[in-house]
Amino acid sequence: TYPAIALPWGMNFWVPQTGKMGDGWAYTYDADKIRGFKQTHQPSPWINDYGQFAIMPVTGEAVFNQDQRASWFSHKAETATPYYYKVYLADHDVVTEIAPTERAAAFRFTFPENDHSYVVVDAFDKGSFVKVIPSENKIIGYTTKNSGGVPANFKNYFVLVFDKPFTYTAAVASGVIDTNKLEATDNHAGALIGFKTRKGEQVNVRVASSFISPEQAELNLKELGTDNIEQIAAKGRKVWNDVLGRIEVKDDDIDHLRTFYSCLYRSVLxxxxxxxxxxxxxxxxxxxxxxxxxxxxxxxxxxxxxxxxxxxxxxxxxxxxxxxxxxxxxxxxxxxxxxxxxxxxxxxxxxxxxxxxxxxxxxxxxxxxxxxxxxxxxxxxxxxxxxxxxxxxxxxxxxxxxxxxxxxxxxxxxxxxxxxxxxxxxxxxxxxxxxxxxxxxxxxxxxxxxxxxxxxxxxxxxxxxxxxxxxxxxxxxxxxxxxxxx
Known part of the structure; x- marks a missing residue:
């Protein structure tokens, strides 16, 4: 199991990724480093994932490699609920927050004072494409990564929209960061965008994807409406309460209740x-x-x-x-x-x-x-x-x-x-x-x-x-x- 940040029966889940790219054990509780925040569709580690890509805030040096960008974290500085996730990334001094809808999600990164704050978009290997559109504070792309069971034309098209202009842009192909390019089509494509940040400055990112088309991914982004991350989390909490509240349990033992609702939560994913x-x-x-x-x-x-x-x-x-x-x-x-x-x-x-x-x-x-x-x-x-x-x-x-x-x-x-x-x-x-x-x-x-x-x-x-x-x-x-x- 992994902490699926998702709505009941949602199309897209999100998970903090502690495992390496392609590892079916994407999040393990005994791990102490996060490599990214992954959109996942994985039902089991043995079946593994498909249509996955990851987002990761970094500070200091512009890095893309999953080991170099990884940050130490502690469960003491981690809040995990189905409708809202928050964690402190110690190596980058960044707080990451996520709130999901069925096909989209709101991210919020709280950065330190820094001339070089970045966000990495990793579309993973096996064939991917990423394009940075600075005029729209936008990144688009697709991933084809899968573990089988897909037709030849399979793609997961994604779109990210930031609320802060980019002062740094780079495309990534096969691990090479190129600041002269805005897009890459490669076995393993990605992008970095960056900006100067004040202490405690919050950068919001709205993310969605589609298996149908890039245009449909833009349409799915509208699930977020004009809500901020708190409002999206509150709506998600209500959805979860409505679904989990179908059953009323009377028990004074908190461990029984935790076990029951943890299992019920997983039963409606x-x-x-x-x-x-x-x-x-x-x-x-x-x-x-x-x-x-x-x-x-x-x-x-x-x-x-x-x-x-x-x-x-x-x-x-x-x-x-x-x-x-x-x-x-x-x-x-x-x-x-x-x-x-x-x-x-x-x-x-x-x-x-x-x-x-x-x-x-x-x-x-x-x-x-x-x-x-x-x-x-x-x-x-x-x-x-x-x-x-x-x-x-x-x-x-x-x-x-x-x-x-x-x-x-x-x-x-x-x-x-x-x-x-x-x-x-x-x-x-x-x-x-x-x-x-x-x-x-x-x-x-x-x-x-x-x-x-x-x-x-x-x-x-x-x-x-x-x-x-x-x-x-x-x-x-x-x-x-x-x-x-x-």
């Missing part, structure tokens, strides 16, 4: 809203599946193997209107990729086992959610039960041919986690059967799922009274012998 509002007020999204800009909702950054048991049933009970939008997003995912997601970040990712999109879809409908295209989702769950994604083996059902023919995924055919897959598929078939019954589908269409829902029995080993992998010929796999392992 993901799946992330991956949609934006265009100039006409319409809901649009950049498709992480086919690279097109299309109408409608899209959500991402959740692995159903991890979340079908608890998170989504919880959303159906406590935040049904949000999960209705998420179901609409699943319809769009199927239309744009031919499959429902199993682990999306932002597109299909190869991770974990099971076909638990069936559970996500069935649970929402059976809990009474309405107002979305359930018929398309019915076709989607049937398709996913009898196919596997051509490039991402964890999407659809790997080994479905064996499972449908033998009633299990065999141990000796080169498919890992075969027993786990069998048990998951059987449960998912039960979900599809229950959904089909609720939709009043013909018996001949759904009885196959009722039959396959019993496939879990095929792996029961009466000798050990446990489930156990089975070979293609029907014999159980060889038992584990610890003596072989010394």
């Amino acid at each position: 993901f799946p992330r809203s991956f949609y934006e509002i265009d100039a006409k007020g319409d809901v649009m999204h950049y498709s992480p599946y086919n690279g097109e800009v299309l109408p409608g909702y899209m959500f991402t950054d959740t692995g159903f193997w991890d979340t079908f048991r608890c998170l989504f049933p919880f959303l159906n009970l406590m935040y049904p209107s949000m999960n209705t939008k998420m179901q609409e997003g699943l319809v769009n995912t199927y239309k744009e990729s031919g499959f429902l997601p199993e682990w999306a970040s932002p597109g299909h990712r190869g991770c974990m086992v099971g076909n638990n999109s069936a559970s996500i879809v069935a649970d929402a409908y059976l809990k009474g959610l309405k107002g979305y295209d359930i018929e398309t989702l019915w076709e989607a769950v049937k398709h996913g039960a009898n196919a596997v994604h051509p490039k991402v083996g964890s999407t659809g059902r790997l080994g479905y041919e064996y499972y449908n023919k033998l009633g299990y995924v065999p141990y000796n055919v080169g498919i890992n986690e075969n027993a786990a897959r069998t048990l998951e598929y059987a449960y998912d078939d039960w979900c599809i059967y229950q959904l089909g019954k609720a939709l009043k589908k013909p018996k001949k269409e759904i009885e196959i799922f009722a039959k396959r829902a019993m496939n879990y029995k095929n792996l029961y080993d009466p000798e050990h009274k446990l489930m156990r992998g089975k070979n293609e010929d029907g014999t159980f796999q060889s038992p584990f012998n610890p003596l072989k392992w010394g």
Whole structure:
């Protein structure tokens, strides 16, 4: 986990970055240096991040390198809430504050008296672009950094607007700071801008981004309105109170309350809203599946193997209107990729086992959610039960041919986690059967799922009274012998 400075289900999160560029452990509590303040979309350190870039105030020497610009900090001089973050950067004598909206954020840097105060914008490696526009106190650019699951045209377009004119400008390409250039397109691009500051002078920066276009990033910047950072933080606090206040807890033990609300806070961060509002007020999204800009909702950054048991049933009970939008997003995912997601970040990712999109879809409908295209989702769950994604083996059902023919995924055919897959598929078939019954589908269409829902029995080993992998010929796999392992 990391301290996500964000709104519930927000498109963009911010995090103080203690880890190096590309490190999935972006913020660790035992670290004592901050390298930057990163816009992040990371759902887990193993899945890692995408569309990330960082901002960092520095004083003294104009430096860009992430180690050289890093500053010592203490948790005693750090305030972390979902809607407001503040920290003192000791090496630079700068206080950084952040308050987020769903797609934008307000930064405030309090500088010391200094002839050379700077702000670094780091668009990270793997292909990036940054341009400084001094006449508008503005920096624009894009990052393409990702960890997979994106189309070829993937970009996160960003815009930063300062309330103080620049007296120093430089573009950065491959670590070289060039004061004669205002823009850079490079594997690793960035920029530095600077100014003279009085003691305690506050410099405000308004930041937003878009997966759709630079113009949409400018539009997303308008989420901040004319509010100052205190007002944005106050509005964010109200949003969090409204969402967390859906549940009332009575307990005198502060540790219990901290544990509960910390977990509830994390439960309403993901799946992330991956949609934006265009100039006409319409809901649009950049498709992480086919690279097109299309109408409608899209959500991402959740692995159903991890979340079908608890998170989504919880959303159906406590935040049904949000999960209705998420179901609409699943319809769009199927239309744009031919499959429902199993682990999306932002597109299909190869991770974990099971076909638990069936559970996500069935649970929402059976809990009474309405107002979305359930018929398309019915076709989607049937398709996913009898196919596997051509490039991402964890999407659809790997080994479905064996499972449908033998009633299990065999141990000796080169498919890992075969027993786990069998048990998951059987449960998912039960979900599809229950959904089909609720939709009043013909018996001949759904009885196959009722039959396959019993496939879990095929792996029961009466000798050990446990489930156990089975070979293609029907014999159980060889038992584990610890003596072989010394």
